[in-house]
Amino acid sequence: MTGFFKRLPEAVVRVGIVFLLFITTVSFARWMIPASLKNGREHRTATVKRETAKAIHYAGADACTECHKEINAVKTEGYHRNLSCETCHGAAKNHAEDPDVKAVTDKVREACTRCHMYDPSRPTGFPQINPVVHNPRKQCVECHKPHSPKPPHVPQECQACHGQIARTKEVSPHVDLPCTTCHTVDVRHKVSPREVRAQIPSDRSFCAKCHSADSPMKETQKVDFKTHGEKYLCWQCHYPHMPELHTYGTTTLR
Amino acid sequence: MHTAAHAMLFLLPQTTGYIFPNEAEMPWSLLIVVYPYLTGLVAGAFILASLVKVFNVKELQPVYRLSLLTALAFLLIAPLPLLLHLGHPERSYEIFLTPNLTSAMAMFGFVYAWYLMVVLLLEIWFTYRRELIVWSQGERTVMKVVYRVLSLFSVDTSEESAAFDRKAIKVITIVGIPSAFLLHGYVGFIFGSVKANPWWSSVLMPIVFLFSAIVSGIALVTFLYMVLTTLRRERINMACLDKMASFLFYAVILDFSLEFLDFIHRLYESEESIKILSELVMNRLFFSLGVIQVLLGMFVPLGIMVLIRVLRLDEELRKLLYFVAVILIQLGIFATRWNVVIGGQMFSKSFRGLMEYKAKIGGMDGFLMTLVLLVLPFIVLTVLIKVLPPWDRPESVAR
Amino acid sequence: MERRRFVKKSLTLLAEAGVLGGMVAAANKSARAEPKGYDASKHYYGMGIQIDKCIGCGKCVEACKEENNVPRDVAHFRTWVERYVIEQDGGVVVERVDPGSSGSHEPIPNENTVRTFFVPKLCNQCDNPPCVQVCPVGATFKTEDGVILVDADRCIGCRYCIQACPYGARYLNPLTDTADKCTFCYHRITKGLLPACVEVCPTQARIFGDIDSPASPLARFRRMNKLHVLKPSLNTEPKVQYADLDGEVR
Numbered sequence: 001m002t003g004f005f006k007r008l009p010e011a012v013v014r015v016g017i018v019f020l021l022f023i024t025t026v027s028f029a030r031w032m033i034p035a036s037l038k039n040g041r042e043h044r045t046a047t048v049k050r051e052t053a054k055a056i057h058y059a060g061a062d063a064c065t066e067c068h069k070e071i072n073a074v075k076t077e078g079y080h081r082n083l084s085c086e087t088c089h090g091a092a093k094n095h096a097e098d099p100d101v102k103a104v105t106d107k108v109r110e111a112c113t114r115c116h117m118y119d120p121s122r123p124t125g126f127p128q129i130n131p132v133v134h135n136p137r138k139q140c141v142e143c144h145k146p147h148s149p150k151p152p153h154v155p156q157e158c159q160a161c162h163g164q165i166a167r168t169k170e171v172s173p174h175v176d177l178p179c180t181t182c183h184t185v186d187v188r189h190k191v192s193p194r195e196v197r198a199q200i201p202s203d204r205s206f207c208a209k210c211h212s213a214d215s216p217m218k219e220t221q222k223v224d225f226k227t228h229g230e231k232y233l234c235w236q237c238h239y240p241h242m243p244e245l246h247t248y249g250t251t252t253l254r
Numbered sequence: 255m256h257t258a259a260h261a262m263l264f265l266l267p268q269t270t271g272y273i274f275p276n277e278a279e280m281p282w283s284l285l286i287v288v289y290p291y292l293t294g295l296v297a298g299a300f301i302l303a304s305l306v307k308v309f310n311v312k313e314l315q316p317v318y319r320l321s322l323l324t325a326l327a328f329l330l331i332a333p334l335p336l337l338l339h340l341g342h343p344e345r346s347y348e349i350f351l352t353p354n355l356t357s358a359m360a361m362f363g364f365v366y367a368w369y370l371m372v373v374l375l376l377e378i379w380f381t382y383r384r385e386l387i388v389w390s391q392g393e394r395t396v397m398k399v400v401y402r403v404l405s406l407f408s409v410d411t412s413e414e415s416a417a418f419d420r421k422a423i424k425v426i427t428i429v430g431i432p433s434a435f436l437l438h439g440y441v442g443f444i445f446g447s448v449k450a451n452p453w454w455s456s457v458l459m460p461i462v463f464l465f466s467a468i469v470s471g472i473a474l475v476t477f478l479y480m481v482l483t484t485l486r487r488e489r490i491n492m493a494c495l496d497k498m499a500s501f502l503f504y505a506v507i508l509d510f511s512l513e514f515l516d517f518i519h520r521l522y523e524s525e526e527s528i529k530i531l532s533e534l535v536m537n538r539l540f541f542s543l544g545v546i547q548v549l550l551g552m553f554v555p556l557g558i559m560v561l562i563r564v565l566r567l568d569e570e571l572r573k574l575l576y577f578v579a580v581i582l583i584q585l586g587i588f589a590t591r592w593n594v595v596i597g598g599q600m601f602s603k604s605f606r607g608l609m610e611y612k613a614k615i616g617g618m619d620g621f622l623m624t625l626v627l628l629v630l631p632f633i634v635l636t637v638l639i640k641v642l643p644p645w646d647r648p649e650s651v652a653r
Numbered sequence: 654m655e656r657r658r659f660v661k662k663s664l665t666l667l668a669e670a671g672v673l674g675g676m677v678a679a680a681n682k683s684a685r686a687e688p689k690g691y692d693a694s695k696h697y698y699g700m701g702i703q704i705d706k707c708i709g710c711g712k713c714v715e716a717c718k719e720e721n722n723v724p725r726d727v728a729h730f731r732t733w734v735e736r737y738v739i740e741q742d743g744g745v746v747v748e749r750v751d752p753g754s755s756g757s758h759e760p761i762p763n764e765n766t767v768r769t770f771f772v773p774k775l776c777n778q779c780d781n782p783p784c785v786q787v788c789p790v791g792a793t794f795k796t797e798d799g800v801i802l803v804d805a806d807r808c809i810g811c812r813y814c815i816q817a818c819p820y821g822a823r824y825l826n827p828l829t830d831t832a833d834k835c836t837f838c839y840h841r842i843t844k845g846l847l848p849a850c851v852e853v854c855p856t857q858a859r860i861f862g863d864i865d866s867p868a869s870p871l872a873r874f875r876r877m878n879k880l881h882v883l884k885p886s887l888n889t890e891p892k893v894q895y896a897d898l899d900g901e902v903r
């Protein structure tokens with residue numbers, strides 16, 4: 001054994017000693033370091049602990065109904081039934097824990113126009129108004145109770161939610177046609193608009209009632225239904241709410 | 255550390271199109287441009303040294319030790335920009351203690367340590383061992399102790415030990431070449447493996463990084479050799495200089511070919527990201543990529559070296575032109591790193607927007623700090639040269 | 654004689670083992686990090702987003718910032734909403750919805766617009782997360798219940814995860830200099846509450862629940878809709894799924 005070491009070049013011995021020292025130091029250091037610094041699982045556990053201990057600012061809708069039963073009962077009957085209380089009233093965990101701390105309640109117009117101002121990117125049928133012309137000098141809450149926001153007088157039916165469509169139709173040749181001319185709609189649509197939908201006509205023959213060459217209607221434009229765009233539904237090309245426009249360029253005018 | 259300065263950073267940049275909101279703040283700054291630049295020089299300088307020992311390119315013998323010392327000087331400073339850039343540099347030991355084995359960045363720490371200790375330091379030690387013993391006998395007090403320690407208290411100056419040293423160096427260099435490839439190729443992989451970023455994500459990235467590293471390393475050693483030899487009032491060995499320039503020439507051609515291949519490949523495949531990347535190159539990187547990286551950094555030096563060969567210019571003219579060429583190459587390679595790091599962050603991952611990088615003058619990741627970081631390795635190199643002179647000293651044992 | 658000693662020894666050993674085992678069990682119990690009564694192994698969370706319901710009010714963004722102390726500036730978001738406007742000629746304009754400024758700015762859509770809609774975005778809590786893969790110190794990880802968290806005590810602030818996220822969901826928290834992102838309000842969901850963004854959404858455009866449970870709010874969502882995820886070609890396996898997602902969304 002010692003013979004082997006004696007035969008090793010002196011340089012290798014020197015380097016070997018340095019490496020051994022290095023490895024020893026590193027191993028010793030690793031051994032010395034407490035497990036809490038090294039153990040990945042402990043870190044993750046500690047992180048989960050820290051995360052779950054973070055403060056909560058929003059109490060959640062259930063917390064509100066514990067005390068505010070009557071107003072909640074009102075809300076569940078109205079159009080805002082699916083809104084969480086804190087959507088409008090802001091973070092209320094502090095209030096839920098100590099009722100003397102008041103929750104924030106914003107009654108200015110901006111609180112309502114935030115959602116209900118007309119924005120073409122908003123899904124069609126979502127009730128929207130133009131805040132510039134819709135009672136600009138009044139507060140929204142004067143006519144609409146926030147917990148059950150029924151409009152003060154019976155709205156012109158479809159137009160209340162489908163304002164943009166109605167406004168488009170109003171300057172079109174179809175202005176005299178009530179929505180129900182083409183759309184059959186169950187009265188429950190006003191309560192659950194997404195679940196109960198309005199119907200549209202099922203085929204060309206509907207439009208032919210007014211627009212075919214042998215239609216009794218006097219003031220309508222006539223076209224030969226046998227040759228004009230056969231196989232297609234009329235409204236694939238002609239936007240029914242503004243029929244002179246072809247379908248493109250009507251975006252949000254659904 | 256990051257508050258107000260960064261607040262200004264993300265308010266100022268001019269954004270066109272749409273960027274994800276969190277992209278307003280650019281995560282990796284100038285410091286991360288400096289880092290691959292420095293490690294590239296390490297790999298390149300080492301490859302140059304290995305040409306002498308493994309491929310027996312005798313003409314390069316005068317720069318062999320200089321290359322090694324250069325590699326060491328830059329390797330020692332290279333971690334500095336990384337540390338400065340971290341949000342918590344005091345926790346950086348975690349990379350070695352609990353590395354995430356799937357992380358290229360973590361594994362690279364070990365590659366770096368391996369290269370430093372097992373390759374570079376070992377090779378330098380074997381190269382200088384006998385001289386260190388001789389020098390320790392010639393010096394007094396402080397330097398004597400320094401040399402004794404550096405030689406690891408070795409005393410054998412026999413011919414057998416010298417022969418063993420030479421063999422050891424050869425073995426280490428043979429191991430060292432793939433290690434050097436791994437060192438800078440890995441940095442390329444750190445970028446190339448990020449699938450979220452189409453400017454970085456490329457199989458060629460490690461290869462391109464490596465070859466541009468070789469280019470910059472050879473250029474740097476050429477530059478240093480010319481400057482230092484002139485400062486020492488010695489004659490520049492033209493055979494050595496011409497040989498370095500020759501290797502540089504081929505390296506630049508290879509590097510350019512690879513980058514050109516990447517470019518053609520992207521254009522031809524015309525993937526989804528091609529639109530925003532084309533906009534990036536034309537609108538944001540035109541100067542740094544088109545003018546500095548390609549034109550000044552590759553075409554002009556290539557042209558210079560072609561001219562030198564074709565016109566068979568005389569020595570003085572060659573020296574001047576080489577000098578100009580290597581400086582341009584350094585600028586070009588720095589611009590290459592800039593275009594990768596900063597360029598990759600100047601377009602949005604939404605593929606619909608471009609940002610601008612507003613470099614700061616002061617601060618941790620400012621222009622001044624970059625200058626300091628680029629100068630520091632030269633200072634370290636000066637110390638190394640003083641302690642371990644790479645030139646033949648009269649009293650050193652002839653090899 | 655030996656037998657008695659052997660029995661005595663083995664009994665002592667057993668007793669000691671029992672005590673030790675009890676201590677370990679007790680230690681493990683106190684080491685349980687989740688709130689009492691919460692079993693992470695019984696949940697695997699995901700989110701569903703119904704594009705056609707989002708009205709772009711931005712209340713989710715505000716609630717998230719309030720709940721999680723996210724910096725209130727415009728460069729740090731755990732969740733945000735994008736507006737897409739697709740033109741007749743195929744051009745697409747995207748902008749970030751800024752809740753406070755609605756009313757003071759002209760909507761971009763015009764008569765050349767073909768489609769326009771809002772897209773809420775957040776961390777997708779990927780099942781094959783690139784951010785977890787690249788973190789050098791393992792500071793970001795996936796919990797048993799599928800949420801990707803960041804250990805702010807270990808994060809070194811290298812920002813590699815921010816580079817690796819294809820969705821721009823991560824940012825560097827300027828106060829802690831560590832990486833930060835949406836955690837599905839982990840501190841809420843482990844107590845049976847909903848994430849803040851889901852809580853305040855007025856149209857239920859965001860639905861939260863267990864992905865693999867048939868009795869989850871996501872069950873109908875996943876059955877009745879054609880689901881999409883963002884950047885599917887990157888194979889990150891996001892757990893935030895979109896219904897009615899337009900092909901132009903990146």
